[in-house]
Amino acid sequence: MAKRVRLTRAFFDRSVHVVAPELIGATLLVDGVGGTIVEVEAYDHEDPAAHGFNGQTPRNASMFGPPGHAYVYRSYGIHWCLNFVCEGEGIANAVLIRALEPTAGIPLMQKRRKMQDVRLLCAGPGRLCEALGVTRAHDGLLLDVPPFRLLARPAAAPLAVGPRIGITKAMDKPWRYGLAGSRFLSKPFK
DNA sequence: ATGAAGATGAAT
DNA sequence: TTCATCTTCATC
Numbered sequence: 001m002a003k004r005v006r007l008t009r010a011f012f013d014r015s016v017h018v019v020a021p022e023l024i025g026a027t028l029l030v031d032g033v034g035g036t037i038v039e040v041e042a043y044d045h046e047d048p049a050a051h052g053f054n055g056q057t058p059r060n061a062s063m064f065g066p067p068g069h070a071y072v073y074r075s076y077g078i079h080w081c082l083n084f085v086c087e088g089e090g091i092a093n094a095v096l097i098r099a100l101e102p103t104a105g106i107p108l109m110q111k112r113r114k115m116q117d118v119r120l121l122c123a124g125p126g127r128l129c130e131a132l133g134v135t136r137a138h139d140g141l142l143l144d145v146p147p148f149r150l151l152a153r154p155a156a157a158p159l160a161v162g163p164r165i166g167i168t169k170a171m172d173k174p175w176r177y178g179l180a181g182s183r184f185l186s187k188p189f190k
Numbered sequence: 191a192t193g194a195a196g197a198t199g200a201a202t
Numbered sequence: 203t204t205c206a207t208c209t210t211c212a213t214c
Contacts, residue, residue, distance in 0.1 A: 076195095166198070186198095193213090195209105
């Protein structure tokens with residue numbers, strides 16, 4: 001297998017609308033555990049649905065920081081969700097990582113998730129974080145140094161595009177991207 | 191100090 | 203469709 005290009009902080013210093021689709025097919029590993037990204041959503045600073053839209057707070061601070069860092073937040077009091085911060089220091093732009101196809105460290109993921117079905121291990125932002133062991137401790141960390149490891153997609157992937165999940169229709173945009181036909185998505189694209 | 195809502199997931 | 207679970211932030 002050809003050695004794949006590591007994604008550095010420079011990769012993320014671009015519009016979320018460019019970065020998000022390019023992340024489909026890329027590899028995400030946390031302490032060596034992870035797989036191929038198959039679903040993401042883009043949130044830009046002009047987006048009323050984005051956490052940063054109403055200004056900076058302690059929770060979303062890392063979203064306003066420089067690109068190439070992680071933004072991890074607590075969802076519904078229960079789950080962690082992982083984002084990659086993109087261009088515009090002082091402006092909140094990020095890509096939510098929603099699902100991946102497990103390829104590395106599957107036994108550990110199964111243990112963390114307390115279930116065996118590989119298809120459901122990382123099919124959703126909360127599930128993905130539980131499987132990879134991502135918590136608030138990862139908030140604000142750089143993405144191009146351990147424990148993170150990101151590898152560029154080997155080639156452009158066939159994209160599915162659709163409305164984002166959990167966003168009220170009035171605020172929504174077609175900024176959810178997926179690997180067309182993947183069975184590891186949190187939900188199918190229509 | 192208090193309360194409402196939330197970029198979800200699992201069970202019913 | 204319901205509910206678990208709890209932090210965050212706006213408001214009082």
